[in-house]
Amino acid sequence: MxxxxxxxxxxxxxxxxxxxxxxxxxxxxxxxxxxxxxxxIITTDTCREFFANGNxxxxxxxxxxxxxxxxxxxxxxxxxxDPDNPLLLSVRSGAPVSMPGMMDTVLNLGxxxxxxxxxxxxxxxxxxxxxxxxxxxQMFANVVLGVDGAQFEQAIDDYKKENNKSLDIxxxxxxxxRVIDHFKQLVDLPQDPFRxxxxxxxxxxxxxxxxxxxxxxxxxxxxxxxxxxxNIQSMVYGNFGDDSGSGVAFTRNPSNGxxxxxxxxxxNAAGEDVVSGIRTPLPIDALKxxxxxxxxxxxxxxxxxxxxxxxxxxIEFTIQxxxxxxxxxxxxxxxxxASVKIAVEMVKEGLITxxxxxxxxxxxxxxxxxxxxxxxxxxxxxxxxGLPASPGGATGAVVFSxxxxxxxxxxxxxxxxxxxxxxxxxxxxxxxAEGILTELGGMTSHAAVVARGMGVCAITGCNKxxxxxxxxxxxxxxxxxxxxxxxxxxxGLAGEVMLGDIPKIAASSSDDFQTLLNWADKxxxxxxxxxxxxxxxxxxxxxxxxxxxGLCRTEHMFFAAERIDVMRGMILSETREERExxxxxLEKFQHDDFLELFRIMDGKPITIRLLDPxxxxxxxxxxxxxxxxxxHINKPLELIKNAIRDLAEVNPMLGLRGCRLSxxxxxxxxMQVRAIISAALAAKxxxxxxxxxxMIPLVVNVREIRMISEIIxxxxxxxxxxxxxxxxxxxxxxxxxxRACLGADRLANDxxxxxxxxxxxxxxxxxxxxxxxxKFIPAYLTNKIIEMDPFVSLDQRAIGKLMKMAIKDSKRKKxxxxxxxxxxxxxxxxxxxxxxxxxLDYVSCSPYRIPIARIAAAQANVE
Ligand code: PEP
Ligand code: MG
Numbered sequence: 001m002x003x004x005x006x007x008x009x010x011x012x013x014x015x016x017x018x019x020x021x022x023x024x025x026x027x028x029x030x031x032x033x034x035x036x037x038x039x040x041i042i043t044t045d046t047c048r049e050f051f052a053n054g055n056x057x058x059x060x061x062x063x064x065x066x067x068x069x070x071x072x073x074x075x076x077x078x079x080x081x082d083p084d085n086p087l088l089l090s091v092r093s094g095a096p097v098s099m100p101g102m103m104d105t106v107l108n109l110g111x112x113x114x115x116x117x118x119x120x121x122x123x124x125x126x127x128x129x130x131x132x133x134x135x136x137x138q139m140f141a142n143v144v145l146g147v148d149g150a151q152f153e154q155a156i157d158d159y160k161k162e163n164n165k166s167l168d169i170x171x172x173x174x175x176x177x178r179v180i181d182h183f184k185q186l187v188d189l190p191q192d193p194f195r196x197x198x199x200x201x202x203x204x205x206x207x208x209x210x211x212x213x214x215x216x217x218x219x220x221x222x223x224x225x226x227x228x229x230x231n232i233q234s235m236v237y238g239n240f241g242d243d244s245g246s247g248v249a250f251t252r253n254p255s256n257g258x259x260x261x262x263x264x265x266x267x268n269a270a271g272e273d274v275v276s277g278i279r280t281p282l283p284i285d286a287l288k289x290x291x292x293x294x295x296x297x298x299x300x301x302x303x304x305x306x307x308x309x310x311x312x313x314x315i316e317f318t319i320q321x322x323x324x325x326x327x328x329x330x331x332x333x334x335x336x337x338a339s340v341k342i343a344v345e346m347v348k349e350g351l352i353t354x355x356x357x358x359x360x361x362x363x364x365x366x367x368x369x370x371x372x373x374x375x376x377x378x379x380x381x382x383x384x385x386g387l388p389a390s391p392g393g394a395t396g397a398v399v400f401s402x403x404x405x406x407x408x409x410x411x412x413x414x415x416x417x418x419x420x421x422x423x424x425x426x427x428x429x430x431x432x433a434e435g436i437l438t439e440l441g442g443m444t445s446h447a448a449v450v451a452r453g454m455g456v457c458a459i460t461g462c463n464k465x466x467x468x469x470x471x472x473x474x475x476x477x478x479x480x481x482x483x484x485x486x487x488x489x490x491x492g493l494a495g496e497v498m499l500g501d502i503p504k505i506a507a508s509s510s511d512d513f514q515t516l517l518n519w520a521d522k523x524x525x526x527x528x529x530x531x532x533x534x535x536x537x538x539x540x541x542x543x544x545x546x547x548x549x550g551l552c553r554t555e556h557m558f559f560a561a562e563r564i565d566v567m568r569g570m571i572l573s574e575t576r577e578e579r580e581x582x583x584x585x586l587e588k589f590q591h592d593d594f595l596e597l598f599r600i601m602d603g604k605p606i607t608i609r610l611l612d613p614x615x616x617x618x619x620x621x622x623x624x625x626x627x628x629x630x631x632h633i634n635k636p637l638e639l640i641k642n643a644i645r646d647l648a649e650v651n652p653m654l655g656l657r658g659c660r661l662s663x664x665x666x667x668x669x670x671m672q673v674r675a676i677i678s679a680a681l682a683a684k685x686x687x688x689x690x691x692x693x694x695m696i697p698l699v700v701n702v703r704e705i706r707m708i709s710e711i712i713x714x715x716x717x718x719x720x721x722x723x724x725x726x727x728x729x730x731x732x733x734x735x736x737x738x739r740a741c742l743g744a745d746r747l748a749n750d751x752x753x754x755x756x757x758x759x760x761x762x763x764x765x766x767x768x769x770x771x772x773x774x775k776f777i778p779a780y781l782t783n784k785i786i787e788m789d790p791f792v793s794l795d796q797r798a799i800g801k802l803m804k805m806a807i808k809d810s811k812r813k814k815x816x817x818x819x820x821x822x823x824x825x826x827x828x829x830x831x832x833x834x835x836x837x838x839x840l841d842y843v844s845c846s847p848y849r850i851p852i853a854r855i856a857a858a859q860a861n862v863e
Pocket of ligand 2: 736757759760
């Protein structure tokens with residue numbers, strides 16, 4: 001039978017899967033000889049057993065952990081359940097992947113009516129003993145017995161009111177005793193400590209499935225099968241008196257990455273008081289001033305831990321009666337900017353290699369370099385300020401609850417979530433908010449940690465703001481009232497709140513970021529191109545490291561106001577001459593656009609896709625627009641309406657689009673080819689090195705490619721002859737239909753490249769309409785019918801299989817074909833890693849995803 005219980009001196013930091021992150025690190029710190037209150041861990045395997053058994057603990061588990069408990073008692077010199085010398089325990093969750101605050105914890109376990117008196121006697125501190133007992137009852141009742149915590153808070157508030165008290169520190173031992181008497185009317189607390197322990201272990205396992213834990217796992221792609229471990233540890237007390245306290249610290253600044261020990265601390269407080277944001281903590285220097293020896297011990301410990309783990313650590317510590325204890329260490333969550341700075345500096349310090357640095361940065365974190373910041377020039381009156389918990393600039397309408405945030409965001413509105421403090425129950429609201437503002441809490445509060453993790457702008461500890469959630473108002477120190485729905489801007493870097501929509505500046509790079517990207521380029525095999533068609537997008541893409549354009553959607557070049565009616569005129573032409581006159585105008589537009597792109601992308605390939613969408617997409621929809629078009633191109637209303645009717649399709653996504661347009665309207669293709677090649681020749685004349693690649697979309701059959709290639713070749717030859725110049729070009733196809741993938745061997749000889757259009761390929765393989773899937777995909781995800789939205793992350797099983805088959809079959813027929821991907825998946829880190837595995841030559845994505853793609857591609861190669 002597998003071992004289910006591990007003492008803290010029996011595990012190691014690499015045992016995270018079995019012992020959870022928290023437990024594995026407690027073991028590691030114990031082995032390092034650090035002052036960790038002793039304890040033991042029940043494994044994640046046991047959690048899985050528990051669920052497999054229909055939520056029942058395995059038979060022999062209690063016997064097993066009682067043996068461990070005996071050893072803990074020996075080490076601590078006190079006894080669980082002994083009123084004369086009581087040992088109290090914390091019972092905490094701990095998953096293999098950090099899920100801060102998402103599951104449940106019970107503290108001070110092992111108290112009952114007798115033992116609390118013993119604790120009071122032994123410590124000589126009855127106030128402390130009864131405070132612990134009331135905290136325990138509250139927590140146990142809430143977590144284990146499912147009693148609403150608000151009732152207990154209410155009982156405390158009522159008592160304080162009746163007795164003219166307002167703060168907890170004004171409560172004496174007798175006061176807490178009276179409150180406890182009241183609590184006991186609300187809940188039937190098991191008096192047997194061993195029963196308490198058993199129930200608490202069960203409750204922690206169960207908390208793997210709380211709604212907030214489920215949401216968090218979904219958001220972070222954490223598999224449900226992991227399960228949680230249970231950490232059972234001797235209690236130490238930061239709330240023992242004025243020579244005690246609790247704190248949270250980071251070995252480097254988690255907001256900007258500076259190599260500076262950074263932390264927050266509260267005297268005479270339990271750990272949960274620091275993180276919950278109930279009191280605004282002191283900076284760690286307060287400890288240096290008042291307890292220099294303890295501070296030194298803390299400082300040495302954090303240094304040792306960072307060097308040992310070779311990563312920035314987030315630590316929790318407690319001081320009881322002047323003695324230092326370390327309770328937790330884990331890799332610290334950090335902002336995107338901080339993660340890059342820390343990774344690059346650690347390489348320079350010789351702590352990690354450049355390959356490791358690349359793996360330390362989450363591709364999503366790179367977005368921090370790409371986020372807008374509030375323009376200092378545009379800053380108006382600052383109406384409130386707080387702690388700069390998570391950088392970025394955000395503007396939105398004020399909402400006061402997570403539910404409201406979700407409601408308003410669903411309407412397409414940008415919202416700023418304003419709360420006194422956040423708790424894990426707010427996670428769904430935080431997820432959709434542009435920014436988060438809290439009255440309470442420090443840099444390590446829930447709001448700060450979660451927002452940083454999500455890369456959402458946040459300001460915490462905005463103490464001068466008085467929030468009245470029920471009334472839907474927040475009042476500033478000067479009496480200004482912000483109401484629900486008012487537009488405010490947050491500057492998460494400065495911690496400042498402003499009224500109205502303040503302009504932002506585009507995100508800027510940093511030397512560290514460039515260094516990291518250079519390392520990424522050194523290690524990646526996949527080349528990265530951009531999906532771009534405007535000069536601005538192409539220039540941005542180039543700046544961000546694009547090695548070419550992987551998809552230029554030519555239809556996007558016709559939508560500008562002065563062009564659309566020319567396109568419409570062409571579609572509605574009644575004679576060949578009329579159509580040709582419009583085509584000449586369109587050719588001119590396209591020529592100029594392509595020339596500009598060739599100049600910007602000098603020497604880099606540009607894959608230009610022939611017109612793809614159904615023609616009716618270009619026609620007007622409203623009566624007003626139809627009338628305006630009629631006047632502009634001088635055609636009767638009726639003719640336009642008839643054309644709209646004629647071009648309408650039952651299933652436009654499966655209709656006259658893609659290469660089918662070239663088959664039915666070869667003159668459009670001829671025009672596009674002339675524009676592409678004449679622009680390339682003009683670019684060449686100007687000294688550039690254009691590399692045009694013409695891409696045929698939505699192919700199902702090699703005869704389509706042959707017929708269209710003939711049109712293309714003919715067009716190219718005639719333009720080259722006219723200009724007496726020649727140019728190299730490629731013709732390839734987009735792999736967007738299952739049939740194209742299944743018959744790739746037959747396409748191989750007729751193309752030089754294949755670019756997987758995985759948007760359409762996903763649509764056609766699933767039979768899920770790209771435009772309507774958002775209506776049912778959430779239900780599919782909630783019901784776990786699918787694990788991920790296949791339009792976001794490539795479905796490796798189906799789409800991946802088609803791609804793999806297409807590559808293998810076509811390679812067999814012809815060597816030297818280049819393979820790329822240009823669907824949205826080309827910018828998704830998980831999909832990019834898969835494309836690396838498939839051996840594609842390049843990924844193509846929107847310009848702002850390029851740095852992310854470069855890093856993900858490198859990660860795929862060094863992982
Ligand atoms: C695709 O289908 O994946 C693609 C890139 O083309 P579009 O999104 O323009 O249909
Ligand atoms: Mg497509």
